[in-house]
Amino acid sequence: MQSCLPFSVAPCLLAVFVSLIALTTSATPRHVYLTWQGDTSRTITVNYQTLEPTETSTVYYDTKPRNGRHADYRYTATGSAHQIPGLADGRKIHWVELTKLTPGKTYYLIAGDLQHGFTAERKFRTVPAGSQSLRFVVGGDMGISSDGADLLQQSAKLSPAFGVIGGDIAYANDALTNYTRWDAWLDHWETNMVTPAGYTIPMVLAIGNHEVRGGTSPYMTNAQFFFRYFAQDHERSYCTRTFGKNVAMYLLDTGHISPHGGEQAAWLDAQFTAQRNVPHKFAVYHVPLYPSVRGYDGGGSAAGRKAWLPLFDQHHLTTAFEHHDHAFKRTHLLRENKYDPGGTLYLGDGCWGMPARKVDLELHWYEVKSTSLQHFWCVDVSRRKVEYRAVNKAGQVFDVYPPNSAGAEAAEKIYESLTQPKPTATVTPAAP
Ligand SMILES: [Fe+2]
Numbered sequence: 518m519q520s521c522l523p524f525s526v527a528p529c530l531l532a533v534f535v536s537l538i539a540l541t542t543s544a545t546p547r548h549v550y551l552t553w554q555g556d557t558s559r560t561i562t563v564n565y566q567t568l569e570p571t572e573t574s575t576v577y578y579d580t581k582p583r584n585g586r587h588a589d590y591r592y593t594a595t596g597s598a599h600q601i602p603g604l605a606d607g608r609k610i611h612w613v614e615l616t617k618l619t620p621g622k623t624y625y626l627i628a629g630d631l632q633h634g635f636t637a638e639r640k641f642r643t644v645p646a647g648s649q650s651l652r653f654v655v656g657g658d659m660g661i662s663s664d665g666a667d668l669l670q671q672s673a674k675l676s677p678a679f680g681v682i683g684g685d686i687a688y689a690n691d692a693l694t695n696y697t698r699w700d701a702w703l704d705h706w707e708t709n710m711v712t713p714a715g716y717t718i719p720m721v722l723a724i725g726n727h728e729v730r731g732g733t734s735p736y737m738t739n740a741q742f743f744f745r746y747f748a749q750d751h752e753r754s755y756c757t758r759t760f761g762k763n764v765a766m767y768l769l770d771t772g773h774i775s776p777h778g779g780e781q782a783a784w785l786d787a788q789f790t791a792q793r794n795v796p797h798k799f800a801v802y803h804v805p806l807y808p809s810v811r812g813y814d815g816g817g818s819a820a821g822r823k824a825w826l827p828l829f830d831q832h833h834l835t836t837a838f839e840h841h842d843h844a845f846k847r848t849h850l851l852r853e854n855k856y857d858p859g860g861t862l863y864l865g866d867g868c869w870g871m872p873a874r875k876v877d878l879e880l881h882w883y884e885v886k887s888t889s890l891q892h893f894w895c896v897d898v899s900r901r902k903v904e905y906r907a908v909n910k911a912g913q914v915f916d917v918y919p920p921n922s923a924g925a926e927a928a929e930k931i932y933e934s935l936t937q938p939k940p941t942a943t944v945t946p947a948a949p
């Protein structure tokens with residue numbers, strides 16, 4: 518080993534200094550990201566991870582920036598930490614829920630402790646509690662490619678209040694050896710999902726087959742990264758969230774941990790009833806009921822239509838965001854499994870980073886559009902209406918719905934230029 522002799526004091530001091538910096542850097546929390554366990558206007562859960570044997574889980578926060586000086590923050594909140602059994606680095610996942618927040622307000626926070634270090638200061642905004650306009654982004658099937666990072670950057674540019682992922686997140690299949698995929702995915706989100714004004718964008722997640730060992734299991738312990746990395750719901754693989762007075766969202770499980778029917782369907786029925794006065798209801802789930810690539814009679818799709826279509830129709834679901842097929846699609850409005858101007862819109866199909874799969878040149882009876890394009894959806898909601906825009910990784914809006922919304926014509930031209938050859942409508946546009 519090289520020793521620090523008098524003639525090399527300067528390089529040695531430099532080495533010690535660099536080591537100290539490295540030590541400090543590596544000791545700070547490995548990740549920090551935001552989820553909700555309940556009220557989206559008055560709470561937020563700060564998830565952060567540490568690689569050291571930390572004993573406390575603490576967030577310092579304030580309504581003013583404090584530049585990371587922990588003693589200057591007016592509020593602190595403590596939570597709990599847990600681990601993933603068998604994960605070699607023994608990391609701790611900390612969940613600290615901030616409560617009694619003010620709706621529509623900006624907060625600044627740091628997480629960590631004095632001994633091991635803090636995260637850099639981040640700011641976020643609680644969701645307004647009233648009928649204010651709201652924007653969110655949604656998509657699925659992301660993975661850890663640079664395409665996903667590019668699409669996240671485009672998402673953040675639009676300053677959404679939150680981002681929703683409809684399953685197939687890091688493609689880690691709940692394997693312990695794939696933990697670095699989760700690290701890469703979280704790095705992508707933390708780095709890119711910051712708005713131009715500097716707001717960290719919270720995430721809302723639904724489960725997909727690639728979050729579960731084997732794709733399907735009755736045990737939550739076979740999707741432990743999904744349930745232990747993200748503080749959302751501790752008891753079920755599906756949950757609901759409301760955002761202000763205009764939006765109710767149902768994050769559903771397309772049979773990966775919980776079957777579509779039975780308890781989940783009964784729960785969904787009860788939630789729809791409880792939120793019957795919310796004007797816009799969105800379902801987000803993984804396997805499409807109206808697939809763009811896979812077969813219409815595929816098991817997951819058929820089971821979804823059997824268990825959920827009667828509920829979607831009865832309770833007037835506004836829009837279902839579907840994923841899993843890695844393509845782009847927009848359907849007609851559908852009710853009772855046929856066209857109906859008062860029906861539900863189905864948007865998909867999960868291509869927020871994964872390569873786009875080829876779609877058939879002939880459209881399915883339920884599709885208005887279907888093509889092989891990576892994208893996410895940007896959704897603008899007000900009391901009276903909802904507008905949907907599909908955005909690609911170059912930031913181009915290539916589909917707008919409804920067609921009388923701003924930018925729809927320009928989007929149509931972009932869609933034409935991006936979609937070659939153009940799919941054709943089916944000769945018999947009738948539901949089976
Ligand atoms: Fe996928």
Ligand SMILES: [Fe+2]
Pocket residue numbers: 685725726727803840841842
């Ligand atoms: Fe999938």
